[in-house]
Amino acid sequence: MSSTILLQAIINGLLLAGIYMIVSLGLNLIYGVMRIVNYSQGELLMFGMYFSYWLFVLTGINTYLSIPIVCGILFILGALLHMYIVEPLLKLPYQSQVVTFVGLIYSLQYTALLLWSPNYRNVIIEFASKSIRLSVITIPLGRLLAALISFFSALFLYIFLKKTTLGLFIRATSQDPVAALMLGIDIKKVRILTFAIGSALMGIGAGIMLPLYYVYPFIGTYYTIIALIIITLGGLGNFLGTIIGSIIIGLVEAVFGTFINVEIALAIAFLVFIFLLIVRPTGILGE
Amino acid sequence: MEKKGTSPLIFLFIAILIASIIPILSPPYYVLHIVTVSLLFAYLCTSWALVGGYAGQVSLGHSAFVGIGAYLTAIILYRFKLSLLLGVSLGILTAIGIALVLGYACFKFGVRGPYFTFSTMALAEILYMLVISRREITGGALGIVVPVEALRKLPINPKIACYYIILFMFLAVVFLARKIQYSKLGYYLVAIREDEEAAEACGINVLKYKLLALCLSSALTALGGVFYAIYYGYITPDGVLSLSLSFQIATTSLVGGAKIWFGPALGALLVIPFTEITRSLLGGTFIGVPLLLYGILLVIVARVAPNGIYEIFSKYFVKEEERG
Numbered sequence: 001m002s003s004t005i006l007l008q009a010i011i012n013g014l015l016l017a018g019i020y021m022i023v024s025l026g027l028n029l030i031y032g033v034m035r036i037v038n039y040s041q042g043e044l045l046m047f048g049m050y051f052s053y054w055l056f057v058l059t060g061i062n063t064y065l066s067i068p069i070v071c072g073i074l075f076i077l078g079a080l081l082h083m084y085i086v087e088p089l090l091k092l093p094y095q096s097q098v099v100t101f102v103g104l105i106y107s108l109q110y111t112a113l114l115l116w117s118p119n120y121r122n123v124i125i126e127f128a129s130k131s132i133r134l135s136v137i138t139i140p141l142g143r144l145l146a147a148l149i150s151f152f153s154a155l156f157l158y159i160f161l162k163k164t165t166l167g168l169f170i171r172a173t174s175q176d177p178v179a180a181l182m183l184g185i186d187i188k189k190v191r192i193l194t195f196a197i198g199s200a201l202m203g204i205g206a207g208i209m210l211p212l213y214y215v216y217p218f219i220g221t222y223y224t225i226i227a228l229i230i231i232t233l234g235g236l237g238n239f240l241g242t243i244i245g246s247i248i249i250g251l252v253e254a255v256f257g258t259f260i261n262v263e264i265a266l267a268i269a270f271l272v273f274i275f276l277l278i279v280r281p282t283g284i285l286g287e
Numbered sequence: 288m289e290k291k292g293t294s295p296l297i298f299l300f301i302a303i304l305i306a307s308i309i310p311i312l313s314p315p316y317y318v319l320h321i322v323t324v325s326l327l328f329a330y331l332c333t334s335w336a337l338v339g340g341y342a343g344q345v346s347l348g349h350s351a352f353v354g355i356g357a358y359l360t361a362i363i364l365y366r367f368k369l370s371l372l373l374g375v376s377l378g379i380l381t382a383i384g385i386a387l388v389l390g391y392a393c394f395k396f397g398v399r400g401p402y403f404t405f406s407t408m409a410l411a412e413i414l415y416m417l418v419i420s421r422r423e424i425t426g427g428a429l430g431i432v433v434p435v436e437a438l439r440k441l442p443i444n445p446k447i448a449c450y451y452i453i454l455f456m457f458l459a460v461v462f463l464a465r466k467i468q469y470s471k472l473g474y475y476l477v478a479i480r481e482d483e484e485a486a487e488a489c490g491i492n493v494l495k496y497k498l499l500a501l502c503l504s505s506a507l508t509a510l511g512g513v514f515y516a517i518y519y520g521y522i523t524p525d526g527v528l529s530l531s532l533s534f535q536i537a538t539t540s541l542v543g544g545a546k547i548w549f550g551p552a553l554g555a556l557l558v559i560p561f562t563e564i565t566r567s568l569l570g571g572t573f574i575g576v577p578l579l580l581y582g583i584l585l586v587i588v589a590r591v592a593p594n595g596i597y598e599i600f601s602k603y604f605v606k607e608e609e610r611g
Contacts, residue, residue: 037401092589092590094345097589098537099541099585099588100585100589102585103586103589104586105534106534106578106585107579107582107583107586110575110579114575225408232402263416263417263419264420267413267416267420273409274392274410277405278392278396
């Protein structure tokens with residue numbers, strides 16, 4: 001009996017990991033290239049969810065199908081944010097970066113509050129709320145689809161980074177900006193592109209999360225923290241590490257959440273995180 | 288050294304004079320409330336600056352210490368019906384204990400910069416989750432009442448009593464911050480903030496002084512939490528343990544100027560009355576406008592005055608550093 005519950009918890013954890021993965025990859029990409037922690041990543045996700053919500057309400061486009069549109073909007077928003085706010089920050093001390101990103105958090109949260117009120121909103125998609133039964137375990141279709149889309153986006157991003165010239169530029173800038181500059185790479189443009197892609201990934205997160213969760217103006221900070229933990233676990237800037245990190249956190253949350261409760265599960269995850277920061281600050285896969 | 292302007296101390300004395308007679312003028316309750324909350328934030332921000340500004344270790348989890356002070360007081364008073372003094376001392380001791388453990392672990396093993404920030408955020412989140420899940424002790428997400436019998440027995444209005452208490456706490460912490468800034472400890476912390484390796488090479492015990500700054504800051508913050516609990520009489524995890532409280536303490540402090548003793552107080556006394564007053568004036572649908580403006584202000588200040596808005600005012604003041 002308890003082994004089926006455990007199996008179910010593991011499945012739930014893996015599916016949850018898919019959602020965490022996409023948010024963390026965006027944060028990680030930005031950190032990898034610019035060595036800057038975008039504390040307002042979750043707020044971009046929140047904006048993406050609202051865009052996705054309004055597209056659904058106003059035009060009836062399914063949130064999964066509207067992912068490219070929302071990604072496009074967030075891509076432009078990210079590029080603008082980078083050019084006018086983030087780029088000048090790169091030369092400033094860490095304290096000023098924190099102030100700016102917290103400023104961005106407040107600006108985005110309260111803009112959303114003004115525009116869309118504090119009400120919890122969600123989108124009901126018929127097939128996403130169904131689930132399939134495999135003998136003793138249940139797999140919710142919405143979560144399965146979310147995990148699959150997230151996984152294939154990660155794969156696509158990985159191929160983009162490894163196989164294309166632009167991806168090569170991004171990796172080069174991430175490894176050594178000065179050398180990249182000397183080799184003729186326009187690192188300013190690479191940074192804009194990176195921040196824009198990091199933001200656009202939140203569009204994918206938004207599309208897969210909206211059928212599963214409610215959206216409200218203050219949903220973002222929680223995902224930022226989870227993502228920070230995940231990318232630190234995997235090693236800041238490390239792509240594969242982020243994927244492993246999200247699986248660990250997803251499993252911890254689902255398994256301990258099933259057997260104790262979700263709050264204690266998260267408290268344990270945070271405690272493990274502090275412990276890992278201390279004994280292995282470079283993360284599981286870091287050098 | 289010739290005086291180039293007026294010392295900030297003179298402004299402070301005038302401010303104290305005005306502040307101490309406010310309750311005598313019997314202002315509307317809500318004016319007194321705004322001044323009290325502003326002073327509480329000025330107190331919390333100055334406490335934060337001891338570690339975040341002086342030592343340069345940016346914590347985005349100071350609500351953890353506010354929460355420890357507030358919740359331990361509330362639990363001691365409400366669940367166990369014991370004395371306030373016990374709550375205060377237990378709150379402060381627990382805060383110091385937790386700061387020692389976290390600080391020692393982080394500083395000993397070179398967790399700094401963003402990594403230190405993450406670990407403080409995680410600490411606050413752990414406490415938040417624990418408070419939410421231990422409903423039978425903490426009241427869970429709904430919060431807990433803080434019955435303060437001692438305050439009701441006083442001959443004066445409890446709100447006025449609270450006002451004088453926080454005024455005293457604020458003045459004490461500002462003078463302490465000033466004292467530390469121009470002491471050996473203060474100079475050690477600046478050296479550590481600017482270059483840890485160089486400080487270590489000069490023979491400064493970096494671990495010891497960073498820990499000292501963190502413990503001092505968290506103990507003072509926990510005391511602020513105790514005041515919060517007593518003043519509001521009711522606390523919730525979203526009020527005292529939320530990340531948004533941590534953000535507000537840290538950014539208000541940095542906006543004012545966390546590297547100088549009067550900076551955080553300046554920031555809090557400018558920002559908090561503004562947000563509180565606009566919030567009550569606008570109300571309704573526009574309740575978010577003050578914080579939206581605050582967010583924009585943060586983005587601008589970080590760019591034009593990275594050391595804080597005190598820089599803009601500082602040309603009117605004597606450069607205290609030059610006095611030697």
